[in-house]
Amino acid sequence: MKKQELIHLHGLLAQVRDHYEQTLDTEVEHQRYTELGVKPTSIHKSKTDHKAAVFALAEGITGELESTTDTERVSAAAD
Template identity: 75%
Template sequence: MKKQELIHLHGLLAEVCNHYEQMADCEVEHQKYSELGVRPTSIHKSKTDHKAAVFALADGITEGMEQETETAVSATAD
């Protein structure tokens, strides 16, 4: 994957994260992502930095979704 494509993916994933936080009314864990200091607009950062940021952001989103699905769902019918 080219750097430009990775930056684009990084931006899309950041938008998915923002949308998920609004829709699920929760906060995605951003600690690992924040520590990297790489944002989609950080075009001067290396391809490797953006790749690490994409993986950290994806991990945060999936962990948030896993926690959401682990909550018990009522067995009653509507």
């Protein structure tokens, strides 16, 4: 993935996090993300920095989703 694409993905994930927090009035865990100090607008940061930020954001979002969803499993088989 090119750096420009990674920055775009970073921005999209940040928007997903913001939307999730506003819609459900909850906060996604993003301490690790904040500690990295890399924002989607930090275009001077390296590709590796943005990659770490994307992973940290994704982990925070999925962690929050896992804690709020039901534990009931849905069958993967099609009808």
